[in-house]
Amino acid sequence: MDGSRFFISPLRDGPHSFEVVVLEAAQPSRTALFAAGRGGDPRRHLPLLQALAQHGCTVVAPHFEPMASPVPREDEMQARTRRLELAVRSFAQEDLPIAGIGHSIGATMVLVMAGGHAQTLAGQRVSVASTINFDCLVLFTPAMDFFRAPGALASVDAPILSWAGAKDTVTPPAQAAFLKEALEPRSPVEVRLVEEAGHFTFMHELPPHIVDSHPDRDAFLASLTDDVCRFVVS
DSSP states (O other), X not given: OOOOEEEEEEEEETTEEEEEEEEEOSXXXXXXXXXXXXXXXXXXXHHHHHHHHHTTEEEEEEOOOOOSSSSOOHHHHHHHHHHHHHHHHHHSOTTSOEEEEEETHHHHHHHHHTTOOEEOTTSOEEOOSSOOOOSEEEEESOOOGGGOSTTTTXXXXXXXXXXXXXXXXXXXXXXXXXXXXXXXXXXXXXXXXXXXXXXXXXXXXXXXXXXXXXXXXXXXXXXXXXXXXXXXXX
């Protein structure tokens, strides 16, 4: 046993409650804040979160309400920023650096927490008053169309490691390329394009009715997990 502790804790968000998955490292050197994608369940990435805890990260991963539509509303996105903020305030250790990790719309939310100003398709702005000073970001298949307004990412300055899937039809590789173009040279961004990956290849547990075409998911996810842990704790 590595001494890490797994638990799920309820928190209040106004009149509503939600759960936070916490993996508490035995001797934490940092916090990793994880934001799930549209489905909202961080446990679909549990092997990655467990590996991070084994590498000394206390992982904080709030549950979100699933988004019914692939086009999120402003209130749905603001609810996710609130839950991320509440989770950090409740479980992150103040004197430790924080890494931000997110998949798809979760990557969008991590960028908002880092100081990005998102804008919905309806033109509504999503931002936070109090940003998180992340020391690094890991973004899987980031949804970047929310940041097309001039200066939307001007306040984001953390080093970023991002992955894109060549077969991703939800957030195609051009979106990760836009992230790199928007942030460099102010902030270093490495984008890794995976030729056989689709949008959901980066999840250890696939959503219902999703079939992933990657020829060797287990080997890919093991390599991905190693790379994420190495980047976050370096």
